Amino acid sequence: MQIRVNGNLEEAAPALSIKEYLTEKGLRPESVVVELNGQVVKREEWGKILLKENDELEVLRFVGGG
Amino acid sequence: MEDKLLIGGQELESRLFIGTGKFSSHEIIPKVIAASGSQVITMAIRRVNFFNEQDNVLNYIDKKCILLPNTSGARNAEEAVRIARIAREAGCGNWVKIEVITDNKYLLPDNYETIRATEILVKEGFVVLPYMSPDLMAAKRLEEVGAAAVMPLGAPIGTNRGLMTRELIRILIAESKLPVIVDAGIGRPSQAAEAMEMGAAAVLVNTAIATAQDPVQTARAFCLAVRAGRMAFLSGPGAVQEYAVASSPLTGFLHKQGGE
Numbered sequence: 001m002q003i004r005v006n007g008n009l010e011e012a013a014p015a016l017s018i019k020e021y022l023t024e025k026g027l028r029p030e031s032v033v034v035e036l037n038g039q040v041v042k043r044e045e046w047g048k049i050l051l052k053e054n055d056e057l058e059v060l061r062f063v064g065g066g
Numbered sequence: 067m068e069d070k071l072l073i074g075g076q077e078l079e080s081r082l083f084i085g086t087g088k089f090s091s092h093e094i095i096p097k098v099i100a101a102s103g104s105q106v107i108t109m110a111i112r113r114v115n116f117f118n119e120q121d122n123v124l125n126y127i128d129k130k131c132i133l134l135p136n137t138s139g140a141r142n143a144e145e146a147v148r149i150a151r152i153a154r155e156a157g158c159g160n161w162v163k164i165e166v167i168t169d170n171k172y173l174l175p176d177n178y179e180t181i182r183a184t185e186i187l188v189k190e191g192f193v194v195l196p197y198m199s200p201d202l203m204a205a206k207r208l209e210e211v212g213a214a215a216v217m218p219l220g221a222p223i224g225t226n227r228g229l230m231t232r233e234l235i236r237i238l239i240a241e242s243k244l245p246v247i248v249d250a251g252i253g254r255p256s257q258a259a260e261a262m263e264m265g266a267a268a269v270l271v272n273t274a275i276a277t278a279q280d281p282v283q284t285a286r287a288f289c290l291a292v293r294a295g296r297m298a299f300l301s302g303p304g305a306v307q308e309y310a311v312a313s314s315p316l317t318g319f320l321h322k323q324g325g326e
Contacts, residue, residue: 006113006114006116007113025116026116027114027116030122031121031122031125032114032122033111033152033155033156035152038148040151040152040155040156042155058113059113059114059116060111060112060113060114060152060156061111061112061114061120061122062109062110062111062122062123062124062135062156062158063087063109063110063111063112063120063123064085064086064087064088064089064092064095064109064110064123065085065086065087065108065109065110065135065136065138065272066085066086066087066088066108066110066136066138066223066224066250066270066272066273
């Protein structure tokens with residue numbers, strides 16, 4: 001299935017949870033913030049929510065800024 | 067005789083807020099924060115780069131500090147609101163620095179969109195500190211919609227040019243009921259001290275510290291300058307005069323005959 005992550009189309013395995021997706025990408029979950037289809041998803045939910053075709057995922061983090 | 071700054075129900079000892087951008091490494095940030103004595107620290111939110119993942123900057127900020135995520139990258143009120151909500155959900159607390167910018171050359175803030183974003187976020191319970199152009203009417207609107215402070219620029223972001231907007235900031239300090247925090251453009255501790263002497267409630271400094279040869283020492287210098295400036299303001303500086311007014315007595319000169 002196709003999903004859009006940080007603006008780019010990607011091929012992802014079906015029935016993948018947000019948590020599994022992040023781990024697959026080599027990210028430490030505690031270091032990022034996730035928005036799914038415009039809604040922030042709390043960390044506790046990441047294991048329960050499965051990605052679907054055409055989902056739009058934003059994976060964000062805090063960076064230095066003024 | 068230093069007084070405390072009250073913002074969003076929080077009493078702050080330090081009137082120096084600092085940003086975490088442009089440092090050569092994250093490792094220096096804790097040392098800079100400690101040297102600055104700052105209790106309010108800004109940061110930004112960006113997309114993860116999957117090919118070049120970096121540490122989360124929050125790992126380098128003392129847990130005792132108040133986090134002030136900015137909405138940089140927002141081009142209108144809606145985008146600023148979205149970023150603020152993301153930051154709060156991510157556990158950053160409820161303070162936010164609104165930054166709405168479409169001007170890429172001078173990075174001047176859009177006061178109109180900033181007021182709209184402030185109004186929405188105040189209703190959602192945020193403590194909103196808007197970065198703004200120093201316009202009195204905009205400051206009054208921000209006050210009406212519930213901003214916790216106004217943060218006028220001294221000079222364009224990252225320029226280190228000092229208080230170019232001095233006279234407009236002076237008017238804000240005189241006429242606005244909100245704390246005025248000079249944000250952007252302050253390049254030297256002396257300029258921070260000047261803003262504080264004028265009666266600014268605080269200053270926010272990033273580039274001046276991050277791009278100095280010795281950021282830790284510079285942070286300490288800003289800490290002292292802000293304290294000195296505040297003390298000078300509270301002490302009530304003497305009047306400015308057109309002509310000389312002698313500091314030594316004008317009687318009893320040695321060359322006079324027969325005394326006086």
